[in-house]
Amino acid sequence: MKQLVILILTLALMNSCKDKTENQPKIPVENHQSTWWKEGVLYQIYPQSFKDTNGDGFGDFKGVIEKLDYLKSLGISMVWMNPFFESPLVDNGYDVSDYRAIHPRYGTMDDFQEMINGMKARGIRFVLDVVVNHSSNEHEWFKSARSSRDSEYYNYYHWWPAEKGKPPYRHSLFDPEGGWDYNEATNSYYLHTFAEAQPDLNWENPKLRQEVYDIMKFWADKGVDGFRMDAFQFASKDTTYPEFPEGHEKDFIKWYGMRPQLHDYLKEMYKEVIEPYNVFAVAEGAGSTFQDAHDLVDEDRKELQTAYHFEYVDMSKTPAGYKLSEFKEVFTRWDKEFSEKGWLAIFLSNHDNARMVNRYGNPSPEFRRVSTQMLNTFLLSMRGTPYTYYGDELGMTNIDMPTIEEYVDIDAIGKYKSALAANADMDEFMEVLNYSSRENGRTPMQWDDSENAGFTTGTPWKRVNENYKNVNVAAQDKDPNSVLNHFRNMVKLRNNNKVLVYGDYQIIQEEHPDIYAYTRILDDKKMLVLLNFSDHDSNIKLSEGNSNNEILINNYESLNINEDLFTLKPYQAVVVSIN
Template identity: 75%
Template sequence: MKKLLLLLITIFLLSACADREKQEKNGKREPAQTADKTWWKEGILYQIYPQSFKDSDGDGFGDFKGVIQKLDYIDSLGITMVWMNPFFDSPLVDNGYDVSDYRAIHPRYGSMEDFQKMLDGFHERDIKFVLDVVVNHSSDQHKWFRESRSSRDNPYRDYYHWWPAEKGEPPYRYSLFDPEGAWEYDEKTNAYYLHTFAEEQPDLNWENPKVRQEVYDIMKFWAEKGVDGFRMDAFQFASKDTTWPEFPKGHEKDFIKWYGMRPQLHEYLKEMNREVIEKYDVFAVAEGAGSTFKDAHNLVDANRKELQMAYHFESVDMSRTPEGYELSEFKEVFSRWDSAFAEKGWIAIFLSNHDNARLVNRFGNPDPEFRRVSTQMLNSFILSMRGTPYTYYGDEIGMTNIDMPDIEEYVDVDAIGKYRSAVKSGEDLDEFMRVLNYSSRENARTPMQWNDSPNAGFTKGTPWKKVNENYREINVAAQDEDPNSVLNHFRKMTRVRKENPALVYGAYQLIQKEHAEIYAFTRTYKGKKLLVLLNFTDHESGIELENLKFTGKQLINNYSTFDKPEDGIRLKPYQAVIIETE
């Protein structure tokens, strides 16, 4: 009997291996990592820029009570996670990414009680909350830095990176916001401090274990209040090579390679995982994923016990100028990242956020004739790829860029810093402004367009940033009851994703990668295959598909018809269709 049982087990294992090899050969093997199902893989994330979302008190700035007023709207979108940009106490040099107190809330957003009420409101609707943690640097107004710069023997001196002036000028390092570089002279102690971003954002010294413990204690403070996850801002730069080597000329063009992912970073992340992530069962994603797939996997592979998700920038690095991008590049980038993470690790899928111009301007078509369908097509893409989809507020209604041709209109420290660099280097300023007007992150920060009342229903006061003039045509109220609107298509698409595990965990297979106009791929999971067809052009386009039989069930379609002539498929301008197939 035992011999027979062993024989049956052997036959079963050999059969399973043969089936797995057959699936591999046919490119249909489902990802091994699906055994590790979890809420943040199955989640749909909605990003809120708080000062631009909803103002409840008429001061012109969005606040927690404004978000509370819109909790049912947020829930109606079908999202399951919210990431909110920083609301900590801050001088607001970089709109909150310069924190002066990590345990206090800036008064413009409300009180800690307001925050708790908002958090409870999300949880009552089964929506997880992700906190934006800014700990590569602090504000120069933080107590730690005020103490650090007060004297060389202050206990907080080593909370930051200092270079004594008697050693001469420090080796040049690139600053993303300052054309003069990342070292700033401080007269009081005759020394230079490091700032990878603005001079008001000194870099914390993560090589100091006291700093790391301070950060973990801050994360525990918020985890104990009930936050479900952390987005670690600029974290790939946290660890520094404190030998301060001179890098080759032109290194700033690839600054992540030279300044990011220092070896000690992984030690610190493992320590953070032990101290916070495992203890509180929270989720964590770092802004950035290094400069190689090895870097990204070292951050997020489960066996390493560091972070859970890679958030790379290669997708948004396309279309940085008005000349746009090529669909071939778009396909190549997303297919390459999917392939690299098919078995291990997990990635975010996004095309816009607070640091980039609007989705439809960069990857779709903002002209009134095509704005609706092209935004629907892009949202269909984001919500049909493997990885956790991230949607930026306003993209669910197709908000567009705002026209700002003059530098005097800009308040963003990044835009102003880049303009100063352009002036210093003698660039063509007309060309610089043409590109800035298209690509600036100011475009992503205009107030949410709720209705066609003054200031788009965002505030009864004077908005901190002017509202886009097209708010009378593009707003929530106008789209809420329209079954064909961008908004209701988004709601349908989140429902489709939730009802079809193939769109979360299914194997991805690109079809006709050489097609210049249509992005076609399949998602396959547990015997169910879905075909995704996306026309990225403003005209009809066709594609021939071999060995695919349609069951006839359409899961999503942003047009009322779907043409399947005998010689192939015809897609209308920016048409997006997901259909069951065999």
């Protein structure tokens, strides 16, 4: 009888927003078409941290092959893997020296082929990380280009002749000295948006563009199903190199990203690669306005297929955390903007951010499980393609790195040098870095409670999180209440219910300080999602309704009702089918 009352009161919440939802427009055809990259769940693998099979301390393709059945057990249908190309590894592979070769630490081309064939046999598609805003300075193109202005590859990069004087200042995200570096052999400066070892490629050169398309075709011929375009919003440059105003680097995307020529290049890429190979592409970043994002991904543009923006991941970069009201507002605003055209990636973490549960949940032993379950419920019940990062299906957490000597990441080291040069409060800087560093999200996968969490028999490239004895796959696999099995259940629910893919989203009681509540509606299917983002019980007041409801997901054993109040426990997550 109590469960019946719960369901009656749950529908009442749905009825309370009936006037808001009944008048919502029907989902347009573009967003309602059956498309594999919309309906799938993507799982991101940072390969050097996933599974090591040869004892060198770095993950490899054979390690992924060993865990293919695990990937299938998650229910995911796509894998995006960070770069594994030949590279001097200045930026962990985001500095490519040969786009058609594999770094030996990961294995061979035969290993790669076995890996993706194994994925396809299990219904999993493969998304390749393509790094073509820049190359490594060890790439044969750049080694030739820097030797002479007469090199056929000189114009594959951006140069400023020294006889014109000092080049106008350009900010570098990894180099406190700026974005130009002098090359004596050519008496000219080359441009690098990131590290000096990552010279920017000149997309204005049609020969360079054709080289990139040929590289993409090479991998598509090997069975790659999609491409993630790293830092691609910066690929087009204003080659007049005007003087930018002082302080412009604080609005980096506005000044360095989304130059008009970018769309010409993407349309060309679509015609050359995306359409004929029936693959999809997502670029890192979506510009600085909604119009930028739509211009990238609306179907009639024939450019990219999915917008991957950073507004909500950028709101939790310091230990001060974020406000739920802002979190709701950002997700609701972006969903509304893309309700009729275009498509979004939905994510809370990746290789460039700290762990999801530290930033948006509660990593304490008391609440780590339920708060991670709550966050995964959110990701898998929103409109858009969910991107989940390896280890988040377990609730992996940040590690503690209070001193700069523990960091190997070029981004962390560059920021530290910049802070020193600016006479910043270094204690405060290290507190923020310890909380937000992307190295937190790159620690080895925690497979079991054996030495090094079962990741390697050698010395891991990065130390394993101390909590691996309790937070690991083996411990969670057979526990029906674990983060892992909750994740599997949510993926299954999404895979079996198109309403969670294409359904209209409507927020409920947006002003509620603790609870994020919304409905998903598609044709005659309705689902209600209730998420308590707080570490205490929180109530939503309900009115009368009927009992034709079914509770599909609940990360607690029960729901609490007291007269007309629906009480959610700390970080409780509930999904209800409204019939």
